[in-house]
Amino acid sequence: MATMAQAVRMALHYGETHLGVTDVFGEDVGPPLGGVFTATQGLKTAWNSPLDERGIIGTAIGLALAGQRPVAEIQFGDYIFNTIDLLKLAGNTCWSSMGQYNLPMVVTTIVGAGIHGSIYHSHSFESMAAHIPGWKIVLPSRPIDAYGLMISALKDNNPTLYMYPKALIRVKGKDLIPGEPADERELKKMIDAPPGPTLYDIIDVRSRWEPRWPEGLTDYQVPIGKARIHREGADISVITYARHVFMAEKAAEILKAENGIDVEIIDLRTLYPWDRETVFNSVRKTGRCLVLNEDTPVCNFGEHIFRTIVDECFYELTAKPRVLAGADVPGVGLHPAYEEASIPQVNDIVRELRGICGEAP
Amino acid sequence: MDKELKVKILDLMIEARCMEERMVKMSKSTDGFFWLGGVGEEAFNVPLGLLAKKGHGLDYDYFHFHYRNGATMIALGMDPADELRQMHNRITDPFSGGRNFCNHYVRKDWNVVPVTSTIQTQCSVAPGTARAQKRHGGDGITIVTFGDAGTAEGDFHVGLNWSTLPKWELPLLWICTNNAYGISTPYNEVHGQEHIANIAAGYGIPTKVINGNDVEESYNALKEAMDYCRTERKPYYLEAMVSRLHGHSSSSGANRVPDGSEADPLHLWIDRLVKEGVIDGDYFEKKYTEHTEHMKDKLAEVRKEPAPTAADVFKHIYAEA
Ligand SMILES: Cc1ncc(C[n+]2csc(CCOP(=O)(O)OP(=O)(O)O)c2C)c(N)n1
Ligand SMILES: [Mg+2]
Numbered sequence: 001m002a003t004m005a006q007a008v009r010m011a012l013h014y015g016e017t018h019l020g021v022t023d024v025f026g027e028d029v030g031p032p033l034g035g036v037f038t039a040t041q042g043l044k045t046a047w048n049s050p051l052d053e054r055g056i057i058g059t060a061i062g063l064a065l066a067g068q069r070p071v072a073e074i075q076f077g078d079y080i081f082n083t084i085d086l087l088k089l090a091g092n093t094c095w096s097s098m099g100q101y102n103l104p105m106v107v108t109t110i111v112g113a114g115i116h117g118s119i120y121h122s123h124s125f126e127s128m129a130a131h132i133p134g135w136k137i138v139l140p141s142r143p144i145d146a147y148g149l150m151i152s153a154l155k156d157n158n159p160t161l162y163m164y165p166k167a168l169i170r171v172k173g174k175d176l177i178p179g180e181p182a183d184e185r186e187l188k189k190m191i192d193a194p195p196g197p198t199l200y201d202i203i204d205v206r207s208r209w210e211p212r213w214p215e216g217l218t219d220y221q222v223p224i225g226k227a228r229i230h231r232e233g234a235d236i237s238v239i240t241y242a243r244h245v246f247m248a249e250k251a252a253e254i255l256k257a258e259n260g261i262d263v264e265i266i267d268l269r270t271l272y273p274w275d276r277e278t279v280f281n282s283v284r285k286t287g288r289c290l291v292l293n294e295d296t297p298v299c300n301f302g303e304h305i306f307r308t309i310v311d312e313c314f315y316e317l318t319a320k321p322r323v324l325a326g327a328d329v330p331g332v333g334l335h336p337a338y339e340e341a342s343i344p345q346v347n348d349i350v351r352e353l354r355g356i357c358g359e360a361p
Numbered sequence: 362m363d364k365e366l367k368v369k370i371l372d373l374m375i376e377a378r379c380m381e382e383r384m385v386k387m388s389k390s391t392d393g394f395f396w397l398g399g400v401g402e403e404a405f406n407v408p409l410g411l412l413a414k415k416g417h418g419l420d421y422d423y424f425h426f427h428y429r430n431g432a433t434m435i436a437l438g439m440d441p442a443d444e445l446r447q448m449h450n451r452i453t454d455p456f457s458g459g460r461n462f463c464n465h466y467v468r469k470d471w472n473v474v475p476v477t478s479t480i481q482t483q484c485s486v487a488p489g490t491a492r493a494q495k496r497h498g499g500d501g502i503t504i505v506t507f508g509d510a511g512t513a514e515g516d517f518h519v520g521l522n523w524s525t526l527p528k529w530e531l532p533l534l535w536i537c538t539n540n541a542y543g544i545s546t547p548y549n550e551v552h553g554q555e556h557i558a559n560i561a562a563g564y565g566i567p568t569k570v571i572n573g574n575d576v577e578e579s580y581n582a583l584k585e586a587m588d589y590c591r592t593e594r595k596p597y598y599l600e601a602m603v604s605r606l607h608g609h610s611s612s613s614g615a616n617r618v619p620d621g622s623e624a625d626p627l628h629l630w631i632d633r634l635v636k637e638g639v640i641d642g643d644y645f646e647k648k649y650t651e652h653t654e655h656m657k658d659k660l661a662e663v664r665k666e667p668a669p670t671a672a673d674v675f676k677h678i679y680a681e682a
Contacts (some may be wrong), residue, residue, distance in 0.1 A: 022493075050523065056483050062487060089486075098455075098458040098676070100467050
């Protein structure tokens with residue numbers, strides 16, 4: 001099965017051949033590298049930009065104003081912060097011009113911890129991003145969703161922030177993407193650029209390389225704004241996304257085995273506009289919930305979900321809902337002891353879930 | 362420059378001046394809130410509008426305006442009533458439906474992309490439209506305007522760099538209207554360069570510094586600059602030294618500066634045309650009174666137009682499918 005990097009690449013290929021994508025650009029996005037996480041290898045519209053995030057976002061806005069359909073990559077979410085006022089401008093362009101201009105642009109960036117990325121390769125950005133109205137914001141956890149959400153983002157006429165989790169970028173999926181060859185070695189041969197021991201070799205080998213794209217790729221879409229029930233359960237709802245979907249799954253298995261507690265896991269997939277109906281239905285069913293993510297805790301995006309759940313489902317709750325987020329510290333430190341103390345781990349999730357379930361109604 | 366063009370420019374300068382003066386008055390009454398605009402830049406801004414290629418799409422010029430380009434919009438053919446609508450924040454304001462300050466234009470059918478209050482961000486955005494035009498071919502160019510103080514922002518340097526990438530030199534006309542102030546801070550207190558143009562020259566961009574209070578000099582320099590961008594498909598940097606006749610904005614009073622402290626390009630042009638025998642000595646008075654009355658009448662109409670309602674606030678957050 002395809003990894004998330006391969007899924008994104010295939011979706012972008014579909015976009016540039018079927019959906020009018022004109023530019024896929026950013027730092028090291030074009031040949032020979034095709035992105036530091038390989039998500040843009042082999043794309044015909046991919047090009048290398050100057051090392052300049054403001055120029056990347058500004059140019060994407062300009063291209064979109066001129067009727068193009070750009071996809072701009074910020075190499076790491078950690079480096080998107082100096083573009084926030086440009087992101088705000090992109091978000092208010094349609095509104096402030098009374099609908100005259102809209103920006104069909106996608107900004108991609110990789111976020112979160114989990115690869116020993118230390119202080120500047122571990123940031124989350126979703127809580128910041130959610131403060132920028134006018135954008136749609138997605139953050140898939142599985143390759144198939146990564147593909148389907150990218151197709152939806154490319155078709156959308158509004159600016160879409162497409163984040164993906166660093167820790168999951170190389171994880172293979174469990175579901176075949178429509179059109180993907182069944183044999184993953186075959187896929188690798190077709191669309192992964194050949195490696196080389198040094199950059200010089202890579203440049204040389206890849207100057208002669210062309211990808212062979214799977215023929216049957218489709219416009220399989222995951223609609224923006226639709227969550228997914230990752231695991232059905234009756235006793236408690238975990239509202240999460242990205243890497244913590246799978247950490248919650250591990251916690252759920254422990255709770256099932258040790259306590260007989262049946263955990264439901266909702267993978268939001270889209271953070272804005274988020275799927276209120278799926279979340280409320282789950283919470284109303286179980287009466288208990290934990291909102292889970294790894295961003296820092298003050299003005300955390302999960303607090304917004306939490307508050308909305310309290311507003312909408314208060315009388316159906318049987319226990320106090322909770323938020324489990326990252327630690328209130330300035331960064332994720334390199335040593336695993338730092339990272340584990342900063343980012344919710346499986347045992348933290350187990351503890352929280354037990355706590356909530358142990359509360360008498 | 363023939364007589365007809367000289368008078369046409371004069372008429373547009375007077376119209377723009379009267380529009381701005383009406384808005385200054387509005388800012389001091391209940392007819393409007395904040396004012397800022399381009400009184401003192403007309404000799405440059407009118408020729409800019411006249412020489413541009415107006416239309417929609419990549420074959421035409423894209424405008425990323427500073428907030429002092431009212432005279433350019435007038436020269437492009439804007440009905441000043443539209444700008445009074447914005448100043449009076451009516452729902453009928455065609456640029457922003459009463460959401461934005463005056464001189465914050467947006468007009469998609471003329472490629473006027475949104476003017477934003479964030480100083481200099483237009484310099485990071487302009488390479489995008491210019492890049493699309495470079496790829497498209499034709500002779501459409503991107504025009505970006507900004508003040509002198511804002512060139513200290515990183516975005517100015519971002520844009521210069523992105524317009525000079527190998528194989529991707531962009532058909533982008535950089536225009537600095539240098540009034541020697543950023544609000545209250547004098548140019549020579551915060552800029553080490555004699556001219557901002559020196560920075561652009563460092564990127565290999567051809568540059569010119571001109572007296573933006575002189576109509577003919579502005580017209581000729583703009584023509585040369587635009588021709589270069591249109592045919593060479595490369596950037597050009599033009600710096601026009603201009604006046605600021607009503608101060609920075611209404612936040613500093615918006616009163617006319619003392620006589621003689623800064624040159625008035627409109628009066629310079631009138632004196633010149635009278636001396637050349639192109640117009641009579643009373644031409645200006647007549648036109649000025651006419652336009653002043655006209656703006657008053659337009660405002661009277663605009664006052665009757667509907668205001669935005671609370672429900673309008675939620676409109677256009679997203680583009681409809
Ligand atoms: C990013 C940003 N910083 C500060 C301001 C506040 N501000 C508005 S106008 C201005 C001065 C701009 O001077 P200049 O670029 O020379 O243009 P001018 O007003 O003189 O035409 C400042 C500091 C702003 N609007 N945007
Ligand atoms: Mg200035």
